[in-house]
Amino acid sequence: MFDYLIVGAGFAGSVLAERLARGAGKRVLLVDKRMHIGGNAYDFYNEHGILVHRYGPHIFHTNSAEVFDYLSRFTAWREYQHRVKASVDGMLVPIPINLDTVNQLYGLQLDPAGMKEFLAQVAEPVSPLVTSEDVVVSGMGRELYEKFFRGYTRKQWGLDPSELDAQVTARVPLRVNRDCRYFTDSFQAMPFAGYTRMFENMLDHPNIKLMLNVDFREIGGQVKYQEIIFTGPVDEYFDHRFGKLPYRSLEFRHETHHRPDFQGHAVINYPNDYAFTRVTEFKYLTGQVHPSTSVVYEYPKAEGDPYYPIPRPANADLYRRYKELAAATEGVHFVGRLATYKYYNMDQVVAQALQLFGRLTGLKRQEATSLRS
Known part of the structure; x- marks a missing residue:
């Protein structure tokens, strides 16, 4: 028993x-x-x-x-400390979007005060915030939304951000400083x-x-x-x-490359290019010292093990x-x-x-x- x-x-x-x-x-x-x-x-x-x-x-x-x-x-x-890059416009820029992201994308030299002014100029306020698109467009405008969020969300969820609850993109912060950490937890x-x-x-x-x-x-x-x-x-x-609860699944393609480094970063997101959403190089996470390196590509899909x-x-x-x-x-x-x-x-x-x-x-x-x- x-x-x-x-x-x-x-x-x-x-x-x-x-x-x-x-x-x-x-x-x-x-x-x-x-x-x-x-x-x-x-x-x-x-x-x-x-x-x-x-x-x-x-x-x-x-x-x-x-x-x-x-x-x-x-x-x-x-x-x-986890740090992520996004492949946008042929550049690798910090994600979540911060001061360095905007300066690098647009060739600017903004300080935090200038970043706030920039965001205020490009933002398109929406009220109430109902969808994921509303959240992003209200905070950073449509151009950054198109560059970083719309394509990634479509791949990840199989839906346009305008079809998803606000909570999806509300999880991703927007920073006016140079903090490039993905998380800020204690x-x-x-x-x-x-x-x-x-x-x-x-x-x-x-x-x-x-x-x-x-x-x-x-x-x-x-x-x-x-x-x-x-x-x-x-x-x-x-x-x-009562019927099946819908989940989003993932397919993982693992590769090992016989060289010390593959992409120079722990994770690179691909919002607009390719069928995969991101590539992770594990040695950056684990700190393992090894002459070879392993990565994984993530392909979102509708069927399979329930993840999201x-x-x-x-x-x-x-x-x-x-x-x-x-x-x-x-x-x-x-x-x-x-x-x-x-x-x-x-x-x-x-x-x-x-x-x-x-x-x-x-x-x-x-x-x-x-x-x-």
Whole structure:
């Protein structure tokens, strides 16, 4: 008899497995349909001995000391400030757009005050802000929108920004200074030995039984458990009773090049050219020293593994029906990006999992993260 069957060995499932086993003495069966733990954060050494992220780059960043301290039990960290370039008009310029981006594009020498004046002149205010196009055009005008956002969004989502909720492009900041970091969080780092090693340390407990390459429905009648924690697609759990929730998927093309460096940057975005959206060179992320280098090209597509919930009003309405059904389903707890149909960063998923652990055990947040055995 297990206390909990946890479906999905990504961040949400693994954090809850660790907390329930080590922090509450519960017996946990953790299952995943893939052949590995770590979910989309899974990394591994390829045939050339280079540490790569199978499902595209995962950069850890958070403003939560609680989340960072919790994960620090299972990994040392490599400090890393993520910087991204965009290929626009034959140049590589900083993204998110900042003072250097505009000066380089237009051959200007603006200071922060001049940048504010420039943006005020080109902005086309829209009210209310309903779509992703509204957000960008209101903040930086139509020309920068066309150069950086429209093509990228069309590739990424298969939809024009005018068809997507404002939240999509609202995630990307606009800076009037020269800060070229992609994130500005208090804690920015990469697991020193990789994400997979961190997950292995997290799940190393005698109360955790791990089963891979198995669908949770296949073991339903063979294993006894009291409650379920489900981190997969919520519509899948209910056999798509109200229809399928739309997701955007990705195809990854990995390459290894037998030279020390390939593109000179960690990530280069391609808003307008080519079918792929970005190229990541992993050695910049991991700090690995190796005579060769590996990169991955990302090709968005409509079908495949679910990665990104598509933020449109009709999809939100459909999810609301599943949310109500989930809330009425006793003994099953839904947590994580797929189970709650929302795009979360990794730290947000960890925080959500810790919050659920607190509810399950009646512990306050600080107590929930501090219990060890």
